[in-house]
Amino acid sequence: MSNADCLEAVLIDTILAEKIQGHSVCVAVSGGCDSITLLSIFSGIAKKYDINISALHVNHQLNPKSDYWENFCRHISKILNVNFIAKKVKVDVEDGLGIEAAARQARYKIFSEQSHQFIFLGHHIDDQIETFFLQLLRGAGARGLSSMPRSRAPWGRNGPYIIRPWLQIERRLILDYARQNRITWVEDDSNRDETLDRNFLRRQVLPKVYKKYPDSRPVIARSIKNLADSQTLNQELARIDMEAVDDQKPGLNLIHLKQLNFLRITNLMRYLIFDYSGQFPSKAFLDEVVRQIFEAREDAQINLPFKHFVFRRYRRRLFLCNRERRECPNFVRLWRGQKKIKLPEGNGFLVFKTNSHQGLKLEKLSTKHLKIKYRSGGEKMYVGNSTNRRSLKKIFQEAGIPPWMRTDMPLIFLGDELIWMPQIGLSKKFVSRRGEPALSFHWARSDSLQKGLYFSKKGDD
DSSP states (O other), rough: OOHHHHHHHHHHHHHHHHTTTTTTEEEEOOOSHHHHHHHHHHHTTTTTTEEEEEEEEEEOOOOOOHHHHHHHHHHHHHHEEEEEEEEEEEEEESSOHHHHHHHHHHHHHHTTOOOOOEEEEOOOOOHHHHHHHHHTTTOOOHHTTTOOSSEEEEGGSSSOOEEEETTTTTTTHHHHHHHHHTOOOOOOOOOOOOOTTHHHIIIIIHHHHHHTTTOOOOOOHHHHHHHHHHHHHHHHHHHHHHHOOSSSSSSSSHHHHHTTTTHHHHHHHHHHHHHSSOOOOOOEEEEEEEEEEEETTTTTEEEEEEEEEEEEETTTEEEESSSSSOOOOOOOOOOOOOOOEEOOOTOEEEEEEESSSSEEEEEEETTOOOOOOOOOOOOEEEEEEEESSEEEEHHHHTOOOOOOGGGGEEEEETTTEEEEETTTTEEEBBBBBTTTTTEEEEEEEEEHHHHHHTTTSBBOO
């Protein structure tokens, strides 16, 4: 099979295996040989498979030639009659990640924001092996050593699927095809900078490995596949353990959690943190979290920051939540028949539904307005069958609602009287009888509040 037949056949097999026909696809292009060759071949077969194709270039603005590379990609896309998308990003080189990792993080953030169903990347087996050795030298576990997956959603979340069709193809085959078909590309001069780890491996170390062990590429690729399978099993085990410890209440029950052994808790925490933040924690951080879970006194407070989040402990439960507090003391909205009201600071929505089952008696609205506010201090409410109003502070404490959650919770007032709050519900004196016209309330929290350990996955009615 010729290089042309091989590259195109693998691309077609990927299109069919991933069921990409009839969908929209972005090919990420840097201007280099691999991505431009992928765009060239894909543009020639897209129509046959009813695929709407675009080229996406992320300009990292790190090189004096960055704008030239962007314009080159625009020019090639025009020649190929492909829609072109350019995105400029500011790479945070002060974040401690290093230039390569920070640029990658900025690039994948752009990928995750695209409306296309799939994003194709031109990575090949040589890129994969370089990544494997980089992770090996960093002391990575199965997740890192499994290197780049052939397909996945960005950061494990909703968004375009990342597809790498040529992950089993050698770089030289792509280069040969490009030369034979007179494809033009640009060379990134930073690829010759051997102070960068990847370049040092590519130019100094791996050529010696391949010369000594000429058949080593597929052998190393097989090991990477085995590690990827182990990684998949770790993820599956984390899901099983999460189901075992999740009692559908806010946070995680530490009593249930401690029934797992050290390794399984570490594994579960790793994936919960990733699911919540999009980033995997270091081993040192994980070890500290698990140590405090096991060794801290029952009444001890855990306060471990991770990126923009923090682990906290309250009444034998573990929470992972935003470090920034949402405080909206001046927020006030009147309900005027809307189906939902947007809450401030990314705090989701309040949803209103009329029914004849249970809720606030609609007749109560004939003389007073519903108001949505947040806690400001001194609020009281009738709870259960009590004939006396009780302070919000006491209600929070008895319901086991952690202090840092309390300012997030929207409150509903009828006139000046507090009648409803999340996790407590509607004050009984205002509840309708079955068959009476009624209005129910539901707090539809934002994704960031629903995910991970902050709240259970159930809503608040």
